[in-house]
Each structure stands twice: as C-alpha cells, then as structure tokens.
Amino acid sequence: MVKSRSEKELVDGLKQGDKKAFQSLFDQxxxxxxxxxxxxxxxxxxxxxxVQDVFIKVWNVREAINTELSFKSYLFKxxxxxIREFFVKQSRENxxxxxxxxxxxxxDNRTEESIDYKSLLDLVEKYIDQLPPRQKEIILxxxxxxIPSKEIAVxxxxxxxxxxxxxxxxxxxxxxxxxxxxxxxxxxxxxxxDQKKK
Amino acid sequence: xxxxxxxxxxxxxxxxxxxxxxxxxNEFDKEQADEDxxxxxxxxxxxxxxxxxxxxxxxxxxxxVSSKLEFRQSGTGKTVHFFALLQRAAAILFIPLAIGFLIxxxxxxxxxxxxxxxxxxxPPGVRTQxxxxxxxxxxxxxxxxxxxxxxFNSNRIVHLQGEAYFEVVKDKKHPFDVVTGAITVQVLGTxxxxxxxxxxxxxxVVLKTGSVRVLDDNNQAVAxxxxxxxxxxxxxxxxxxxxxxxxxxxxxxxxxxLVIQNERFEDLAVRLSRWYHVxxxxxxxxxxxxxxYGTFENESLDDVLRLIALTAPIKYxxxxxxxxxxxxxxxxxxxxxxxxxxxxDF
Numbered sequence: 001m002v003k004s005r006s007e008k009e010l011v012d013g014l015k016q017g018d019k020k021a022f023q024s025l026f027d028q029x030x031x032x033x034x035x036x037x038x039x040x041x042x043x044x045x046x047x048x049x050x051v052q053d054v055f056i057k058v059w060n061v062r063e064a065i066n067t068e069l070s071f072k073s074y075l076f077k078x079x080x081x082x083i084r085e086f087f088v089k090q091s092r093e094n095x096x097x098x099x100x101x102x103x104x105x106x107x108d109n110r111t112e113e114s115i116d117y118k119s120l121l122d123l124v125e126k127y128i129d130q131l132p133p134r135q136k137e138i139i140l141x142x143x144x145x146x147i148p149s150k151e152i153a154v155x156x157x158x159x160x161x162x163x164x165x166x167x168x169x170x171x172x173x174x175x176x177x178x179x180x181x182x183x184x185x186x187x188x189x190x191x192x193x194d195q196k197k198k
Numbered sequence: 199x200x201x202x203x204x205x206x207x208x209x210x211x212x213x214x215x216x217x218x219x220x221x222x223x224n225e226f227d228k229e230q231a232d233e234d235x236x237x238x239x240x241x242x243x244x245x246x247x248x249x250x251x252x253x254x255x256x257x258x259x260x261x262x263v264s265s266k267l268e269f270r271q272s273g274t275g276k277t278v279h280f281f282a283l284l285q286r287a288a289a290i291l292f293i294p295l296a297i298g299f300l301i302x303x304x305x306x307x308x309x310x311x312x313x314x315x316x317x318x319x320x321p322p323g324v325r326t327q328x329x330x331x332x333x334x335x336x337x338x339x340x341x342x343x344x345x346x347x348x349x350f351n352s353n354r355i356v357h358l359q360g361e362a363y364f365e366v367v368k369d370k371k372h373p374f375d376v377v378t379g380a381i382t383v384q385v386l387g388t389x390x391x392x393x394x395x396x397x398x399x400x401x402x403v404v405l406k407t408g409s410v411r412v413l414d415d416n417n418q419a420v421a422x423x424x425x426x427x428x429x430x431x432x433x434x435x436x437x438x439x440x441x442x443x444x445x446x447x448x449x450x451x452x453x454x455x456l457v458i459q460n461e462r463f464e465d466l467a468v469r470l471s472r473w474y475h476v477x478x479x480x481x482x483x484x485x486x487x488x489x490x491y492g493t494f495e496n497e498s499l500d501d502v503l504r505l506i507a508l509t510a511p512i513k514y515x516x517x518x519x520x521x522x523x524x525x526x527x528x529x530x531x532x533x534x535x536x537x538x539x540x541x542x543d544f
Contacts, residue, residue, distance in 0.1 A: 019269060026260060032246050034254050039210040039242075044253035049368070055263045076243045080236070087226045089370075107216060117216040137424060145422060155421055157439055 011067050014058070022062075025071070026055055033079050040083050041090065050082045057082075096143035097124045104175040127177045128170075135170040142167055206238055265333060266351070314348035320360070323475030325454070330356070334374065336364040337452040340472045341395070363391040363452045366408075380433055381420075382413040390423075391449045398468070403429040406445040456494040456502070463488045467534065474499040474530075481535035485512065488536075503532065513537040 005013070005024070013021030030051050037050035057078055058065075065074065101124060105111070128136060141147045141155070142163075149167070153160040202225075205218035214222075225235045320326040320338040329335050331350045338344055342360020347353050354374040366374045368387025376383040378394035380401055388408020394401040403412055405423040412421040412429050421429045421440050428443040450457045456473060458466055464486035467478040476499060480486050490510055494502050503514050517531040 023260070026263065027256070030256050030259060031248065031251060031254055032243070034259075035246050035251055036243050038251075038253070042212065045368070047253075048255075048259055049370075051259050052263050052266070056266055059263075059267055072244075073240070076240050079243070080231070080239060084226050084231070087223075091223050091226070112217045113215050115216060116213055117219050118212055118214055120216075140424070141422065147422070155440060 007071055008067060011065060011071050014062050015065055015067065017062065022055075022059060025058075029072070029075055030055070033075065036079060037083050037086075041086050046086050046090075050079065050086065053082050054078050093144070094121065097121050099143060100124055100128075100171070100174055101178070103171060104178040123178070124174070127174055131170050131173060135166050135173070138163055138166045139170040202235065203238055206242060210242060262333065315345055316348055316350075318344045323473065325452070332369065332372075332374075333367040334365060336362055338362050339451060340475065358392055358394055360395050361391065361393040361451075363389070363449050365389045380415055381431055382417065384411040384413060386410075389449075391452075395472075399433050401431040401433060404443060404445050404448045406449055450493075454496050456492075456497075458490055458492045458494075460489050460491060462486060463490060463534070466490055470499070470502070474502075477529055477531040479531065479533045481533060485534065485536050499530075499532075507537075511537050511540045 005021070007025075007028075010021045010024050014025060033051045033054055034047045038044065038047035041047055041050070054075065058075070065071075098121075101120060107115075128139060131139065137156070138152060141152050142149065147155070149160050149163045152163045156163070202221065205214065205221050208214040208218055209222050225232060228235075318326065318328050318338060320340060320342045322341045324340060326338045327335070328338055328344065330346065332354060334354075339361035342358070342362055344362060345357040346355065352372060354369070354372045355377060356375070357377050359378070362376075364374075364376065364385070366385050366387050366389070370386065374385040374387075376385070376392050378392065378401060380394065381403070383390070383392055383403050386408065388410060389406040390408070390410055391404045391406070392402070393404075403410065403423065405425055405427055407425055409425075410423050411419055412423065414420050420438060423429055423440065426443060426445045427440055428445075428448065429438065429440050431438040444459070447457045447459055451473075456469070458469075461469075463480060467480055470476070471478045488510065490506070492506065492509065494505070497505070506512065507514060512534055513536075514532055514534045517533060519527040519530065521527055
C-alpha cells in the first residue's frame with residue numbers, strides 16, 4: 001500500500017520536480033478544471049486544451065509556487081486566465097453571429113432579457129449552414145473571416161457584384177428564417193415564468 | 199451583483215439571455231478582472247462536485263501533457279535525443295519488398311541559428327507514415343522529402359518537397375506551417391494534403407477538415423480554404439485558383455488507394471509512374487487528353503494496366519529492360535497507345 005500524501009506534501013514534491021506528485025495533483029484537479037472551462041467555453045475540445053495548458057504552466061513554474069497559499073485557489077487563477085483568453089477569442093470569432101442577429105432581429109428591453117440567446121446563436125449557425133453552398137461560403141468568408149468583397153471575388157474567381165448579390169441574398173434569407181422562428185426563440189421566457197409561478 | 203451571480207449561473211448551465219451574455223462578455227473583456235466577478239467565479243469553481251462528466255478523458259489529456267513536457271524522453275544529451283526521435287519515426291511501407299525509410303540528422307556549427315534538422319525521405323514507389331514530435335501525423339507519398347527543425351515543438355515549420363498528407367494537432371500558440379518554396383500553408387489544427395513536386399508545374403493544397411491559409415512566396419495570403427476545396431498554383435504562369443473537390447477521394451492515396459476521377463491520361467501517367475516507380479510513355483497525343491475514372495486498391499502495376507486496358511481503348515507494352523554499363527538494369531518502362539480497333543467500343 002502506498003500511503004496517500006497530503007496536498008501540501010504533493011505540492012512540495014511538485015516544487016522539487018517530483019513527477020508522481022505532479023500526476024497526483026493532475027488526477028485530483030483535472031476534472032474540476034475541465035468542468036469549469038466547459039461551462040464557459042461550451043466546447044470539450046477547448047476545455048481539454050485549458051486543462052493541458054494549466055498543467056503545463058504549473059509544471060513550468062513549479063519552483064515559484066507558494067506552498068503557504070491554497071493550491072486550489074492558485075489553480076483557479078491560472079485556469080481563469082486561460083479561460084479568459086479562449087473566451088475573448090471565441091467572442092471575436094462569434095462576433096458575426098451577433099452582427100447577423102442584430103441585423104435580423106430588432107431587440108427591445110423585453111427580448112433582450114427573455115430570449116434564450118444561446119439557442120438563438122445556435123440557430124443562426126444552423127441557418128447559415130442550410131444556405132445554398134455558394135451563399136454559405138461567401139457569407140462565412142465575408143462576415144466570419146472579415147474578407148472584403150473584392151478579395152472574395154478574386155478568391156472565388158467571380159465578379160465583386162456577384163459576391164455582393166450572394167451576400168445580400170444570404171442575409172435576406174437569414175432574416176426571413178429568424179423572424180419565422182421567433183416563437184421557438186422565446187421558449188426561455190415561458191420556462192422562466194413557469195418557474196416563478198411555482 | 200445579484201444580477202451578475204444569476205447571469206453566471208445561467209451562462210454556466212447554458213441558458214442565458216442576450217443581456218446576460220453581453221454582461222459576461224464585458225467582464226471577460228476587462229484587462230484587469232473585476233474583484234466581484236472573480237469572487238463569484240471562484241465560488242462557482244469551489245462548488246464543482248466530483249460527478250462523472252461527459253466528454254472528459256483524463257488519460258488522453260494526461261498523455262498529451264506528459265508528451266508536451268517530454269516526460270517520456272528521459273535523460274539529456276545528444277545521443278538520447280537521437281534515439282528518442284528515431285523511435286518516434288515509425289515507418290509503414292505499403293508495398294512489400296520496398297525498403298527505404300531513412301531519417302538522419304545533421305548539425306552544423308553555426309553559432310546563432312538553431313541548426314539541427316530532421317529529414318524524412320520517402321523513396322520512389324512507396325508511401326511512408328510519419329509522426330512529428332508535437333503529435334501531428336501524416337503520410338509521405340513516393341519520392342517526397344519532409345524536413346523540420348529538431349526544436350519542432352516551439353517552431354512548427356516543415357519543409358516539403360513532393361506530396362504529403364497531414365493531420366495536425368491543434369496548438370493555438372504555435373501555428374503549423376508547411377513551406378514548399380512557392381507557397382506556405384498556414385494551419386491551426388486540421389487535416390489536409392499538399393502536393394509540390396519540383397518537377398511538376400502545379401502545386402496543390404487539398405483541405406479535408408478545419409481550415410488553412412495559403413500564402414505566396416512573398417508571404418501574402420492568397421487563399422483561405424474551406425473543407426472540400428482545393429487550391430491550385432501554376433508555377434510558371436504564376437496563376438492560382440480555388441476549386442471545389444472531393445477531398446476524401448483526393449487524399450485516399452494515404453490508404454494505398456489510387457483514385458482517378460476524370461483525370462487526363464497524361465496526368466494519370468505521371469501519377470502511375472510515381473506510384474509504381476516506372477517510366478510511362480504515351481504515344482498518341484489524342485490519348486493524353488482522354489479522361490479516365492477508376493479506383494485501384496493495392497493492385498500491382500500489371501493488374502492496374504490490365505484493368506485500364508479493359509476499361510479504356512488502349513493497349514500497352516513493356517519495353518525490354520536494358521543492361522546498363524554498371525551491370526544494373528534500366529528502370530521498367532511502359533508504353534501506352536490507343537487501340538484503334540477497339541476505339542468504336544468506347
């Protein structure tokens with residue numbers, strides 16, 4: 001039997017480069033980091049990356065860890081910083097969805113607070129995916145990647161006018177679908193009311 | 199404060215309003231995180247219980263942590279490094295009897311630059327599977343060479359001559375670049391193949407999954423590919439275009455399949471000659487433009503020729519091999535020509 005070591009002993013071991021101690025700490029905290037990261041990043045892949053990055057960082061700076069402070073709290077700070085980087089990047093990548101929603105839906109105070117926005121974001125993605133291939137390709141290049149129409153024209157070997165036409169068709173179509181689906185988007189509001197009644 | 203608490207709770211469980219989304223995004227955007235925000239988050243962090251979670255694979259994550267920290271590569275010093283790398287470079291040869299996987303290192307004593315390189319060379323008529331130090335894998339096609347710096351993990355650049363298929367491990371901090379000389383392919387994490395033989399005018403990039411950017415020799419971006427797109431560069435004309443393709447078919451060579459989709463005989467001959475390491479001559483101009491469809495899986499050259507002759511109006515013969523001055527025999531040579539008698543059958 002191996003005597004289980006206290007967290008303080010493990011962190012001391014880690015500081016001295018003990019790989020076993022490092023792995024025990026990994027065993028203990030990997031899942032917490034994963035769950036926390038997934039809650040904010042909504043992606044298994046990125047949550048996994050956060051866990052990896054946090055432990056690689058912990059190993060690389062092990063000598064500077066202060067064993068007097070809570071290790072759990074220390075891990076929280078590293079995890080938060082990594083999640084923050086991913087979150088900011090994600091929100092930049094998702095910016096086009098907000099933009100399209102802004103174009104398609106007129107939000108007011110009520111809808112701001114009551115629409116299930118997560119579902120709405122997923123819906124935009126789904127509708128973009130259902131566009132005719134050419135429209136989908138062009139709207140993603142233009143809105144998601146921010147490539148100017150002129151460059152898209154060169155890239156796809158078509159005229160700028162055709163690019164613009166596809167783009168406005170795509171936006172028109174999205175606006176149409178998103179209004180039709182307004183009711184589905186309100187679900188959150190109803191759930192919310194029901195809960196209050198109880 | 200209460201609002202923030204509620205917003206965090208809702209966000210965490212995946213049901214949140216637009217207002218809540220933007221309040222959280224706003225907090226994450228702050229250069230210096232707000233004390234209250236951090237406090238609420240840490241409460242959430244502390245409250246996480248040890249329940250089973252879907253999608254969490256501890257062992258997989260641990261494996262990549264320990265491989266990135268090079269735990270398995272114990273010891274230091276040049277010799278150990280050499281063998282560790284050699285072990286990782288596993289070679290699988292698709293064609294029996296072919297021997298010729300070669301990996302070697304050379305270090306020059308230049309003082310400033312990182313000088314150690316590893317090179318994987320795939321001889322004619324074979325395909326070679328490779329593993330890069332960062333965990334990325336791929337297959338090298340006949341007569342191709344891949345070269346990378348030994349400090350690869352922090353410097354993910356490979357130099358390619360010939361054709362290679364890559365499955366790149368995601369690492370946002372270290373972009374993965376494939377450099378051919380005429381183009382550079384910039385990758386995040388994805389699978390794609392690059393064709394760049396020095397003696398062929400066309401260089402091609404086929405994207406299977408993910409996304410890649412193609413840069414020209416001045417490092418100017420010329421294309422961003424979506425899955426199932428192919429980028430083609432005509433080197434002499436300095437012209438390029440992007441087209442829609444069936445990526446799975448185009449990279450099927452990695453599984454030992456030779457897939458020919460509406461390809462001109464002239465191009466087909468180039469591929470066959472590389473695939474089987476033979477010389478192929480097409481006698482008629484007319485035949486060069488004849489288009490052909492077909493899929494061959496692990497067939498010998500003789501079988502492939504027989505099948506082509508059955509399904510297209512051609513006949514072929516093998517030229518007798520000459521004995522060369524040094525006592526060896528010349529490479530196999532096949533001559534293809536139109537079979538006029540059967541022309542009307544097709």
